[in-house]
Amino acid sequence: MAEVMHNFDRYCIHFFNSRDCPHGDKCSYPHKARYEVEQIQYSPGNEYFLGKPRTNQRICRFFLRGNCIHQQNCHYRHENVTDIVLKGVEKSTNNRSPKGITNMNVPSTSQTENVLNKNSINSNLDLQNKEIRISNQEISPCQNENEGTDNKSIAEEGACASPPLTHINDSWVNAPEFVPKSSYRPKSYAEALSPEAIAEKNAKKELCRYVNKDGICRNLTDCTYLHGEMCDMCERLILHPYDEEQRKRHRQECLKQHEKNMELSFAIARSKEKSCGVCFEVIMEKANGEQRFGILPNCNHCFCLSCIRKWRQARQFENKIIRACPECRVTSDFVCPSMYWVDTKEDKEKLIEDYKKALSRKDCKYFKKGQGRCPFGNKCFYLHAFPNGRKCDVGPPLRQRRPRNTEADMDVLQHLMLWDFFDDRDFPWQSLADDLEDLVSFFTDSDDSDWSDYEFIFD
Amino acid sequence: MANIAAQRIKREFKEVIKSEEVAKCAIKLELLNDSYTELKGEIAGPPDTPYEGGNFVLEIRVPETYPFNPPKVRFITKIWHPNISSVTGAICLDILKDQWAAAMTLRTVLLSLQALLSAAEPDDPQDAVVARQYKENLEMFKLTAKHWTNVYAGGPFVNSDCDDKIKRLIDMGIEEHQARVALSSYNWVLERATEQLFS
Numbered sequence: 001m002a003e004v005m006h007n008f009d010r011y012c013i014h015f016f017n018s019r020d021c022p023h024g025d026k027c028s029y030p031h032k033a034r035y036e037v038e039q040i041q042y043s044p045g046n047e048y049f050l051g052k053p054r055t056n057q058r059i060c061r062f063f064l065r066g067n068c069i070h071q072q073n074c075h076y077r078h079e080n081v082t083d084i085v086l087k088g089v090e091k092s093t094n095n096r097s098p099k100g101i102t103n104m105n106v107p108s109t110s111q112t113e114n115v116l117n118k119n120s121i122n123s124n125l126d127l128q129n130k131e132i133r134i135s136n137q138e139i140s141p142c143q144n145e146n147e148g149t150d151n152k153s154i155a156e157e158g159a160c161a162s163p164p165l166t167h168i169n170d171s172w173v174n175a176p177e178f179v180p181k182s183s184y185r186p187k188s189y190a191e192a193l194s195p196e197a198i199a200e201k202n203a204k205k206e207l208c209r210y211v212n213k214d215g216i217c218r219n220l221t222d223c224t225y226l227h228g229e230m231c232d233m234c235e236r237l238i239l240h241p242y243d244e245e246q247r248k249r250h251r252q253e254c255l256k257q258h259e260k261n262m263e264l265s266f267a268i269a270r271s272k273e274k275s276c277g278v279c280f281e282v283i284m285e286k287a288n289g290e291q292r293f294g295i296l297p298n299c300n301h302c303f304c305l306s307c308i309r310k311w312r313q314a315r316q317f318e319n320k321i322i323r324a325c326p327e328c329r330v331t332s333d334f335v336c337p338s339m340y341w342v343d344t345k346e347d348k349e350k351l352i353e354d355y356k357k358a359l360s361r362k363d364c365k366y367f368k369k370g371q372g373r374c375p376f377g378n379k380c381f382y383l384h385a386f387p388n389g390r391k392c393d394v395g396p397p398l399r400q401r402r403p404r405n406t407e408a409d410m411d412v413l414q415h416l417m418l419w420d421f422f423d424d425r426d427f428p429w430q431s432l433a434d435d436l437e438d439l440v441s442f443f444t445d446s447d448d449s450d451w452s453d454y455e456f457i458f459d
Numbered sequence: 460m461a462n463i464a465a466q467r468i469k470r471e472f473k474e475v476i477k478s479e480e481v482a483k484c485a486i487k488l489e490l491l492n493d494s495y496t497e498l499k500g501e502i503a504g505p506p507d508t509p510y511e512g513g514n515f516v517l518e519i520r521v522p523e524t525y526p527f528n529p530p531k532v533r534f535i536t537k538i539w540h541p542n543i544s545s546v547t548g549a550i551c552l553d554i555l556k557d558q559w560a561a562a563m564t565l566r567t568v569l570l571s572l573q574a575l576l577s578a579a580e581p582d583d584p585q586d587a588v589v590a591r592q593y594k595e596n597l598e599m600f601k602l603t604a605k606h607w608t609n610v611y612a613g614g615p616f617v618n619s620d621c622d623d624k625i626k627r628l629i630d631m632g633i634e635e636h637q638a639r640v641a642l643s644s645y646n647w648v649l650e651r652a653t654e655q656l657f658s
């Protein structure tokens with residue numbers, strides 16, 4: 001029989017579980033029964049299980065809670081809390097800023113509260129501080145949770161849930177002596193007597209900002225700030241364990257965000273296949289920066305913004321033609337840019353309203369904060385306001401005749417009042433809209449090509 | 460050529476190839492060069508018109524500014540129609556001029572031209588002679604249009620009377636097409652055509 005090359009990274013799981021491996025002798029993993037492996041694992045100094053090195057030096061917080069599903073396969077350390085505390089004490093005497101786990105699960109006879117000031121923990125801990133802290137925690141009762149302590153954390157919950165430790169006595173007896181510091185604050189009678197006040201106090205406690213930010217706090221078992229509970233929508237540890245208001249608020253925010261996301265994905269879904277009626281390209285597949293829809297308010301035909309704007313700038317046709325939809329010839333006064341296609345009337349109305357609102361916050365580049373004059377008057381979508389913020393009613397749009405020649409351009413601009421008079425006398429049938437069309441074509445004919453992207457509205 | 464025009468013609472070309480009108484042989488589109496600027500269109504004469512059975516070839520030039528400007532279309536096949544010049548083949552159709560819309564395609568243009576063949580607009584003529592005949596003597600117009608369709612577009616209708624008259628003018632040393640134009644313009648009255656040709 002050919003020699004089987006063993007993979008010594010781990011033992012055969014089938015043999016381990018049931019002493020029966022389907023691969024038999026040919027299995028590439030070494031066959032060891034459970035009891036054999038356990039012997040190896042619990043042998044002193046062994047850091048490995050099933051041949052696999054523990055990759056992380058951090059404590060498994062699920063093990064601390066007593067419910068790690070990976071059991072001995074877990075990447076994190078599965079160690080008894082007392083061991084860690086002892087190690088921590090040892091470290092703290094050797095190391096300037098030790099990272100020992102100080103969270104204790106010790107039934108205590110003392111009524112001493114955990115008195116550690118958050119600030120002192122946050123600041124760089126000196127050796128003495130550390131010792132005090134450890135001693136405090138060692139003798140602080142597990143039930144503090146209910147009575148309110150400064151040291152509430154997920155890890156502590158976990159520690160409480162884990163089975164009582166048998167050799168705890170040695171460790172707390174050997175703990176360094178408790179020396180009160182200025183940060184020590186005894187619990188008042190009022191606090192002891194009114195649980196409501198405590199609940200209120202708890203609710204005011206800050207959440208750990210690391211957990212708040214990205215869900216990971218390096219001081220998993222060490223952190224003095226509150227670690228929130230998992231929000232099942234955003235999957236962040238952000239729900240305050242005591243503050244009902246905050247929880248409610250966060251849930252609402254999450255729901256809102258979720259709705260927004262849903263709307264967005266619907267919008268993307270309905271925009272995905274839409275192609276422009278002018279260039280015939282699928283708009284969402286166009287080059288970056290051109291994936292924008294130009295929505296016409298009065299009909300439901302789909303164009304990309306660049307195409308419909310270009311069409312509306314075509315000077316070789318009459319205004320009536322270019323202001324009409326290229327497909328159905330329904331006239332629309334303006335084009336509303338949009339990232340997504342809108343199907344329903346309500347969506348469209350909302351989009352246009354938002355668009356107008358956005359424009360009305362921008363300064364009109366022709367009004368120039370009172371310096372210039374806007375030919376669109378109060379029909380202009382943009383903001384007409386003076387530098388001090390006072391809004392200005394610029395009145396109806398200027399009335400304008402089409403110039404007969406290029407020299408006439410300036411004359412026309414300078415003699416608006418006169419032209420008004422002639423208009424009224426000679427062309428009383430002429431509607432305001434016609435004049436506006438002329439006005440627009442006058443400006444778009446001129447060198448100032450910026451007019452092209454200018455939004456305007458007619459009656 | 461502007462990218463957008465070439466891209467669009469490419470897409471339209473595919474669209475026309477697949478369209479049902481091509482399947483029914485009503486319209487046809489061919490590329491004449493690789494840059495998608497020159498195309499050859501073909502429309503069938505619509506049924507129940509003098510043009511029935513004929514195949515009319517069109518020259519289509521796509522401007523760089525397409526689709527913001529209409530394509531330039533003219534008839535290559537000679538045709539007797541009030542809105543189409545019998546000399547140059549130029550077309551008088553609003554959508555090819557000021558009523559163009561960017562959403563129109565070569566397919567819609569060809570179909571519009573087909574519709575123009577079945578519904579002439581003598582009040583907005585391109586060829587004044589044809590338009591006058593259309594308005595004054597509709598029967599004569601139909602006969603002439605049928606004859607032209609037969610001669611130039613391969614229509615089935617043969618009018619031996621017309622052919623005889625043309626032959627007599629050819630015998631006098633007149634070129635065939637010139638003879639046909641003269642006779643058509645003068646309601647196929649041989650004397651007046653001769654008079655006009657030799658005056």
